[in-house]
Amino acid sequence: MVNFLLNGTKLVPFLFIFLILGQNAYANDTLDSGDTSWILASTALVLFMTLPGLALFYGGLVRSRNVLSVFMHCIALACLMSIFWVLFGYSIAFGDGSNEYFGGFSKIFLNGINIESLSGTIPEYVFVGFQMVFAVITPALIIGAYVERIKFSFVLLFSTLWMLLCYAPVTYWVWGGGFLFNMGTVDLAGGLVVHETAGLAALVVAVFLGPRKDKNKPPHNPGYVMLGAAMLWVGWFGFNAGSQLAANGSAGLTLLVTHISASAASLSWAGYEYFKYGRASLVGLVTGTIAGLATITPASGSVTPIEALIIGFTAGIACQEMCTIVKSKLNIDDSLDVFAVHGFGGILGTLMIALFGYAGWYEQIFGVLTVGIFTILITFIIVVVVKSLVGIRVSSDDENSGLDLAEHGEKAYDINS
Numbered sequence: 001m002v003n004f005l006l007n008g009t010k011l012v013p014f015l016f017i018f019l020i021l022g023q024n025a026y027a028n029d030t031l032d033s034g035d036t037s038w039i040l041a042s043t044a045l046v047l048f049m050t051l052p053g054l055a056l057f058y059g060g061l062v063r064s065r066n067v068l069s070v071f072m073h074c075i076a077l078a079c080l081m082s083i084f085w086v087l088f089g090y091s092i093a094f095g096d097g098s099n100e101y102f103g104g105f106s107k108i109f110l111n112g113i114n115i116e117s118l119s120g121t122i123p124e125y126v127f128v129g130f131q132m133v134f135a136v137i138t139p140a141l142i143i144g145a146y147v148e149r150i151k152f153s154f155v156l157l158f159s160t161l162w163m164l165l166c167y168a169p170v171t172y173w174v175w176g177g178g179f180l181f182n183m184g185t186v187d188l189a190g191g192l193v194v195h196e197t198a199g200l201a202a203l204v205v206a207v208f209l210g211p212r213k214d215k216n217k218p219p220h221n222p223g224y225v226m227l228g229a230a231m232l233w234v235g236w237f238g239f240n241a242g243s244q245l246a247a248n249g250s251a252g253l254t255l256l257v258t259h260i261s262a263s264a265a266s267l268s269w270a271g272y273e274y275f276k277y278g279r280a281s282l283v284g285l286v287t288g289t290i291a292g293l294a295t296i297t298p299a300s301g302s303v304t305p306i307e308a309l310i311i312g313f314t315a316g317i318a319c320q321e322m323c324t325i326v327k328s329k330l331n332i333d334d335s336l337d338v339f340a341v342h343g344f345g346g347i348l349g350t351l352m353i354a355l356f357g358y359a360g361w362y363e364q365i366f367g368v369l370t371v372g373i374f375t376i377l378i379t380f381i382i383v384v385v386v387k388s389l390v391g392i393r394v395s396s397d398d399e400n401s402g403l404d405l406a407e408h409g410e411k412a413y414d415i416n417s
Contacts, residue, residue, distance in 0.1 A: 032121035034247040039122050039130050042242025045235045046133040050078055050140050053231030057290075058144050060224025061283070061336050063217055065402025066148045067224075067412045073143045073152075077159050078136045084160055085135045086110060090128050092168035093135075093176050100179035103172040120245055130242065131171075138194045139163050144336030145202030148212050149399050152407045153390040158382060162201060166378040170197055170371055185367035186359040188254070189243035191298025191346035192371045199343015200372055202334055203326075204379040209393055211333035213400070222282050229286035233262055236293045240300040254300045257308035258293065261300075264312030265292025265319075272317045284320075287341060291319035294345035295352075302358035311352055319345050347372075 055074040059067045081089075088108055095103035107113065110128065119127035139159040146155075173180040174193050187193060219225055241255040269288025270280035295315035296308055303311065322340035326332050334340070347368050354364040383392070393399075398406035405411060 030121065031118060031123065032246070035121045035245065036123060036126055038247035038251065039126050039242055039245060042238030043126070043130045043133055045238025046130070046137065046242065047078070047235075049232050049235030049239065050074055050133070050137045053228050053235055054137065054140055054143075055228065056224045057228025057232060057286075058147065058336055060221040060226075060228060061144075061219045062147050063402070064220040064413055065404055065411075067220065067404065068410050069152070069403035069407055070143065070147055072408055073147075073155055074140055076152075076156065077140050077143075080156060080160060081136045081139055081163055082132055084164060085132045086128070088164055089135055089168045090131065092164065093131065093171035094127075095172075095176075097172065097177070100177075100182060101173070102169060103176050103178075122245065127245075134171075134190065134194060134239075135163055135167060138167050138190075138198050141194070141198035141338055141342055142202045142205065144338040145206045145334045146209055147335050148403060149209060149393055150403075151391055151394055152403075154386055154392050157390060158205075158386045161382045161386065162379065165382065166201065166375055167193070167197055170374065173371075174367070180363075180367050180370065183366070184359060184363045186302060186353050186364065187298040187350060187367065188301030189240045189297045191294075191350040192367055195294045195297060195342040195346025196350070196368065196371055197375045199339040199341075199346065200375045201379040202338035202343065203332060204376060205383060206332050206334045208383050208387065209333070211331075212335065213396075215333050215335070219283055225283050226286050229289050233289055233293065236262070236297075240297055244301065250301065253305075257303055257305055258296055258300050260305050260308040261296035261312035261315070262289050262292040264309050265289060265295065265316035268313045268316030269320055270316075272320055287337070288316040288320070291315045291341045291345050294342045295319070295349040298346060298350045299353045299356075299358070302353055303356055307356050311349060314352075315345055315348060318348060 051074060055071045058074070059070040062070055086109070088105075090110065091105050091107035092103045095105065095107045097103040113124050113128070115123070115125065117124035139162055142159070142162075143155075171193050172178045174185060174187050175181065180192075185192070236258055237255050240258045241251040244251040244254055266285050266288040269291065270285040273284045274280040292312040292315050296303075296311055299311060300308075319341050322344045323337045326334050326337070326340050350364055350368055353359045354361045386392070394403065394406060
């Protein structure tokens with residue numbers, strides 16, 4: 001009996017080690033309340049980017065007779081994209097695809113998901129919601145290319161088809177286990193998936209639409225623009241740091257580099273603007289903020305704070321120059337500079353991951369080219385089809401009177417009341 005107890009005592013350390021190793025082996029299969037709480041908060045932050053952040057940012061940049069139409073586009077797309085994401089989009093992007101190019105239809109209507117289902121350490125329903133708000137803001141970014149002259153019916157139909165046929169497949173390629181993910185292309189939070197796709201789609205739609213009348217009119221409310229940019233900046237912490245899908249040190253570093261890049265780009269944009277024109281504008285400074293945020297997005301899970309400083313400083317100057325190239329040299333009325341700020345910024349940030357040695361040049365360039373060619377082709381087809389069904393541009397009279405009254409029967413401001 002004594003020998004048994006002594007031998008049992010010797011087994012205690014081994015039993016302890018076995019229990020610890022067993023717990024660690026199953027740790028990734030259990031719910032983590034800290035991770036879940038952070039992703040719930042991040043989901044709210046990303047939705048806050050669209051409503052009211054993007055609505056105010058874009059709404060302030062247009063003329064007063066079109067501000068409500070921008071608000072309407074933002075909130076209508078938030079509702080519509082949410083529904084179609086649950087019905088079909090999530091399955092296309094994160095379904096159990098039988099190949100590397102399409103997620104399939106195994107999870108349409110969220111089939112097979114229940115309250116016990118997990119995605120890593122968080123409930124799958126939470127993951128569905130977090131990815132849903134990305135599917136909301138990406139088509140909403142394109143709004144900036146077609147403001148003040150587009151039919152509301154075109155916006156709704158085009159955005160729905162584009163989210164399902166362009167955004168969702170690219171999401172699968174990069175984040176859902178598709179071929180770009182497997183080959184090692186790095187994009188933490190959407191340099192390719194969100195910003196490149198939205199930016200290139202914006203160019204295609206702008207080419208089809210043609211320029212606005214009096215396209216050089218100044219923003220009607222720079223105060224709205226600043227408030228919207230500030231909301232986008234705050235929401236971007238959920239956008240980037242939330243994409244780590246955990247409440248840990250990596251999320252903390254991602255949040256920090258996101259802020260540093262935005263700060264550097266704001267100042268470099270304003271400084272470059274002052275160098276060229278002799279003054280720095282509020283609208284210019286906060287546009288630099290968005291450029292810095294878009295450019296750091298793909299790299300925010302890789303770079304150091306000093307590298308983020310370099311990325312942001314570069315973005316403030318390079319994206320500003322791209323605005324000039326698109327509007328003056330290419331003569332494309334991408335009204336609110338969606339490609340120059342988001343598309344070019346996302347591409348630049350994706351390539352700078354390779355520049356700093358966190359991914360291979362081949363993987364990053366191949367990702368940029370593949371996503372770019374696919375986006376342009378699919379967007380072109382969708383625009384042609386939807387234009388043939390409902391038209392694309394409002395009449396000249398409606399454009400003159402403003403989309404607020406012509407499309408929605410309302411006015412943002414009544415100076416007689």
